Every structure is written in structure tokens, then in C-alpha cells.
Amino acid sequence: MGECCLFFDCPRDVMMSRILERGKNSGRIDDNEETAHKRIATFEKQSKEPLAYFSSLGSPIIKIDATEPIEKNLQKLLDLEIFSPGKE
Numbered sequence: 108m109g110e111c112c113l114f115f116d117c118p119r120d121v122m123m124s125r126i127l128e129r130g131k132n133s134g135r136i137d138d139n140e141e142t143a144h145k146r147i148a149t150f151e152k153q154s155k156e157p158l159a160y161f162s163s164l165g166s167p168i169i170k171i172d173a174t175e176p177i178e179k180n181l182q183k184l185l186d187l188e189i190f191s192p193g194k195e
Contacts, residue, residue, distance in 0.1 A: 111189060112161035114154070115180075117173035122147050 123143050130138025161168055169187065171180050184190060 110161070110164065111167045111169055112157060113184075114158060114168055114170050115173040116170045119147055121174055122150075 123140070126138055126143040126146065127140065129135075158168060171183060173180070175183075
């Protein structure tokens with residue numbers, strides 16, 4: 108596998124929940140609902156162009172379900188051919 112695009116797919120409601128939960132413990136005053144909506148909108152807007160670019164090249168877009176446990180996603184990533192030593 109040559110070039111590819113890793114896309115960590117996470118529903119808006121999960122992103123919102125994570126930002127707000129972090130705000131409870133982080134002490135950051137900007138971890139609030141209004142700012143979270145702006146951050147998520149920015150993420151979605153900035154994600155479209157790279158996804159379209161890699162798609163136009165015919166490069167695979169590997170979606171990772173960001174709602175899965177970190178350990179499970181780490182194993183998925185390590186199992187990818189692009190991260191296996193000696194493979195191209």
C-alpha cells in the first residue's frame with residue numbers, strides 16, 4: 108500500500124461529550140458547549156479537503172472508528188500494512 112489517508116471517524120455527539128467532559132476536569136474555560144460546536148465545525152470543514160484530495164488520487168481512505176477503545180484502534184493501526192516493517 109502506498110499513500111493513504113487515516114480518518115478517525117467520530118460522531119458529533121461523541122466529540123461534544125468528550126470536549127465537555129474534559130472541560131469538567133481540565134480547568135479550561137474554553138471547554139464549553141459554544142466553543143465545542145465551533146471546534147467540531149472547524150474539524151469537519153478542514154477534514155473535507157484532505158479527504159477529497161486523497162480520494163481524487165485513488166488513495167485508500169482508512170476509517171478508524173474513534174468510538175472504539177484506544178487499545179483496539181491501536182491494534183487496528185499496527186495491523187495495517189503501512190506500519191508493518193519490511194512491507195511496502
